[in-house]
Amino acid sequence: MTIRDIVKKLITQFRLPAGSQTHIPQNEMALKIDGKLLHSIIESLLENGIWHLTTITAVKKNDNLHLLYHFWMHGGLTLDVPMIEEKKEIISIADLIPGAEFYEREIFEMDNVTFIGKDYLELLFRSDNTDTKT
Amino acid sequence: MNRIIIPIGPQHPLIKEPLSVRLLLEGERVVDSFLRLGYVHRGIERLAEERSFIQNIHLMERVCGICSHVHTTTYCQAAEALLGVQVPERGLFIRTLLCELERIHSHLLWLGVLAKNMGFETIFMYAWQYREISLNIMELISGGRVSHSVNVIGGVRIDISQAQSGEIELGLQKLEERSAQLLNFVQNDRSFHLRTKDIAKLTIDDIKKLCVVGPVARASGLDIDLRRDAPYAAYPQLDFRVYVLEQGDVWARTMIRLLETLESVRLCRRILSRLPHGSISVDTPRRIPPGEAVSRCEAPRGEVLYYILTDGSQNPARIKIRTPSLTNLITLPLQLKGLNMADVSVAISGVDLCISCADR
Numbered sequence: 001m002t003i004r005d006i007v008k009k010l011i012t013q014f015r016l017p018a019g020s021q022t023h024i025p026q027n028e029m030a031l032k033i034d035g036k037l038l039h040s041i042i043e044s045l046l047e048n049g050i051w052h053l054t055t056i057t058a059v060k061k062n063d064n065l066h067l068l069y070h071f072w073m074h075g076g077l078t079l080d081v082p083m084i085e086e087k088k089e090i091i092s093i094a095d096l097i098p099g100a101e102f103y104e105r106e107i108f109e110m111d112n113v114t115f116i117g118k119d120y121l122e123l124l125f126r127s128d129n130t131d132t133k134t
Numbered sequence: 135m136n137r138i139i140i141p142i143g144p145q146h147p148l149i150k151e152p153l154s155v156r157l158l159l160e161g162e163r164v165v166d167s168f169l170r171l172g173y174v175h176r177g178i179e180r181l182a183e184e185r186s187f188i189q190n191i192h193l194m195e196r197v198c199g200i201c202s203h204v205h206t207t208t209y210c211q212a213a214e215a216l217l218g219v220q221v222p223e224r225g226l227f228i229r230t231l232l233c234e235l236e237r238i239h240s241h242l243l244w245l246g247v248l249a250k251n252m253g254f255e256t257i258f259m260y261a262w263q264y265r266e267i268s269l270n271i272m273e274l275i276s277g278g279r280v281s282h283s284v285n286v287i288g289g290v291r292i293d294i295s296q297a298q299s300g301e302i303e304l305g306l307q308k309l310e311e312r313s314a315q316l317l318n319f320v321q322n323d324r325s326f327h328l329r330t331k332d333i334a335k336l337t338i339d340d341i342k343k344l345c346v347v348g349p350v351a352r353a354s355g356l357d358i359d360l361r362r363d364a365p366y367a368a369y370p371q372l373d374f375r376v377y378v379l380e381q382g383d384v385w386a387r388t389m390i391r392l393l394e395t396l397e398s399v400r401l402c403r404r405i406l407s408r409l410p411h412g413s414i415s416v417d418t419p420r421r422i423p424p425g426e427a428v429s430r431c432e433a434p435r436g437e438v439l440y441y442i443l444t445d446g447s448q449n450p451a452r453i454k455i456r457t458p459s460l461t462n463l464i465t466l467p468l469q470l471k472g473l474n475m476a477d478v479s480v481a482i483s484g485v486d487l488c489i490s491c492a493d494r
Contacts, residue, residue: 025218025428026429054437055454057441057454059441059443070456097345098344099344125493
């Protein structure tokens, strides 16, 4: 099953709105999803053999923070998850993909995003005397 | 049995860059370990937002002092994708040549570090002496041994003359002979086997769960290499072999890297023999239209990803850099668990960590 087929399947399975699928150069598919669906969609990706998460990017688009989950499996797929600015929290996917832990910890420390289900108490990048809330 | 914590780093002779590894020991056995990064965090992603697309080429080259060229290649590819420009064939071949020379240099450097940390001083000296040959070739091409400044958005800025090709060929011949000697040592030396076989093993399931890449993944049986699986630059036009071993220990990682070194020498020869004629770059505008791009390359340590968001101004709105070292670092606590203290240096060296890369 190609990335394109899997994206089509996800759109049907999760009833994603038209226009949620886009293309990013070079050769990446992108899918805009709601944060509430993230865990279920990643479960579905794993079932379809897409297990390689390259990284997670935190990016501001039109003053709104988005988390981009970059997957790769013989083709690139980016899940674009817009965040609600005042909440800045999202479910952790480290229980499904343990390799996501360092990426989540980096975003927790640099962008103050809370990952529900994971308490990242030990700092990875920042020193102990820096306030993570600044 | 009493438990004690032994800190290694952030400044320690074993690790050439600052990394803190705290080992929880029960007797001589490692029970758990805790990592801490950030000692060489330079804020490169933030700095990039203050610089123009052209200035950023030189900034990206400084993410890593070993694989500097692959960083600029990945960055330039993303910018070129946003501009919709096609790099001339000759430019792509020269880019690829530098990528492969960098792989040779990185793998030989790593072998030296591993050998030194294990007490094989002779192998350390041979590996670093042979590495000089690859550095000399890169200096001949670009004038730089570490930072090459070869890439520009739209191609490369340095051409290769016929006379240079001849000199590079001589260097490659030496590299092939000497890397084969090192491979012979790794394959046959009993004391090297005793120190590396069955040490810091990772199964293919561990590799998949932790999303590990590069030689560490290939040494555990995962057949993944972006040069073949998502070909870029001149790789679609070149035949090469991707080596995969099943053992998943430090010995397999060493074998994979030496086999790749020899394959890279052969690839460099193929590139030189098929170097197309024509221009090496195309002119591109200073401003990049609004949009976003993702670019991936296979660095010596594995997959590098660059994400670029542009708003139409002269500077990027966001650049995300993902380096393979950060991913490979995740495996370290798993590798260290259950090891004897004496094998910790072998396990840490076996991953081929670049902390500057991981910290950015």
